[in-house]
Amino acid sequence: MKLIVTGGAGFIGSNFIFHWRSAHPEDQIICLDKLTYAGNLSTLKDILDAPNFKFVKADICDRPTVYALFEEEKPDVVVNFAAESHVDRSIEDPSIFLKTNILGTSVLMDACRKYGITRYHQVSTDEVYGDLPLDRPDLMFTEETPIHTSSPYSASKASADLLVLAYHRTYGLPVTISRCSNNYGPYHFPEKLIPLMIINALHDEKLPVYGDGKNVRDWLYVEDHCRAIDLIIHKGKVGEIYNVGGHNEMANIDIVKLICKALGKPESLIEHVTDRKGHDRRYAIDPAKIHRELGWLPETKFADGIKKTIDWYLNHEDWWQPIIDGEYQNYYQQMYGNR
Ligand code: NAD
Ligand code: TYD
Secondary structure, eight states, X not given: OEEEEETTTSHHHHHHHHHHHHHOTTSEEEEEEOOOTTOOGGGGTTTTTOTTEEEEEOOTTOHHHHHHHHHXXXXXXXXXXXXXOOHHHHHHOOHHHIIIIIIIHHHHHHHHHHHOOSEEEEEEEGGGGOOOOTTOTTOOBOTTSOOOOOSHHHHHHHHHHHHHHHHHHHHOOOEEEEEEOXXXXXXXXXXXXXXXXXHHHHTTOOEEEETTSOOEEEOEEHXXXXXXXXXXXXXXXXXXXXXXXXXXXXXXXXXXXXXXHHHTOOGGGEEEEOOOTTOOOBOOBOOHHHHHHHOOOOOSOHHHHHHHHHHHHHHOHHHHHHHHHTTHHHHHHXXXXXX
C-alpha cells in the first residue's frame, strides 16, 4: 500500500508515520508537509533516507504541486493531518486557518477524485462539537452530537468535515473521519499545554494557567490515536465518523500540578492569567462506536503516558531547545507578555 501522509512533520502526523512504519513495514509512505512553524524535519531525521519513505516539502493548498505529486506517486490512501492546529493562534488571526484547514482539504480531495484513491482519511477533532458543562459529567460527545463550534480553529475543522462528507455524498469519494480528543506525547509542539508547562517548569519559569484552570480536556496518548486511525483505514466503514477518546478527563490545573510534582518544582510557579476568549469549558468523548465496531481501546493509562512524556522531554532537549530559541520567543512574548 502507498500512503500520502500530510502534516507528517508535526506532532501527531510524525507519531503516525512511526507507528505505520513499524506496524506495516512493507508499505510506502510519502510525507507531504509545508514545514510551517509547527513542522520539524528534525523529527523525521532518522527515516529521511529510509527505503519506503519520501519527504516532500509542499503546501496542501498548492493545487498544481499536489496534483503533480498524485500523478507521480498514485497513492492508495491519503491521511490528512496537515492543519493549523493552535486555538490561541486562530483567535489572533483566523485567515490561515481557513485557508489551510478548509481550502487545503478541498485541494487534497480534488486530487483524490482526479487520480483515484481507495481511502481519504480526515483527521478531525472533538472541538467541532463545542463544549460541555462541568456540572453534567453524564454528557459526552457522540458522533450524533450536533456541530457547535467556538473558535476559528474549531470552525475551520468543522467546515472541513462538512466538505469531506459532501465529497462522499456528491462524488462518492471513499472517506472516513476521526474526531479525537486532546493528544499528548513525544514531539508535541511547545506552545501546547503539556509541553509548555514541562519546559517552563524545567526553567523555573511561570506556569500560565488560563482563567480558573478548571477547564477539562479528555487526554489520549498519541500512540493510541495513531492505532485508532490505522484501524479506521483498514476496517472502518466508508462515509463514517469515529470518535476517539480514552475516558480520561482532567482539569488543566490538575495537570499542571502533576507536572510540578513530577519535576520536583513548587506550585508557586503557577500563575493564573487572563482567560482565552471563548474558552471551551469541557470536552469529553464517548468512544463507544469505535470500540463496538472496530474493537479499539486505549492502551496507555494516563499515569504511564504522562511519565513517558515527561521523560521524553527531559531526554530530548536537542529537539525542543532549537524551537524555543527561534521564532517561538516572539510568539511567547506576544501571547503571554501582557497577559
Ligand atoms: P501540528 O500543528 O503539530 O502539526 C501540523 C503539521 O501540518 C505541521 O507539520 C505543519 O508544518 C503542517 N502544515 C500546516 N499547514 C500546512 C499546509 N498548508 N500544507 C502542508 N502542511 C502543513 O498539529 P497536530 O497537533 O499534530 O495535529 C494534527 C492534526 O490532528 C490536525 O488536523 C489537528 O486538527 C488534529 N487533531 C489534533 C489534536 C491534538 O490534540 N493535537 C487532537 C485532535 C485532532
Ligand atoms: P491546548 O493545549 O492549547 O489545547 P486545546 O485548546 O486544543 O484544548 O490547551 C489545553 C487547555 O489548556 C485549554 O483549556 C487551554 C489551557 N491552556 C492554559 O491554561 N495555559 C496555556 O499556556 C495553554 C497553552 C493552554
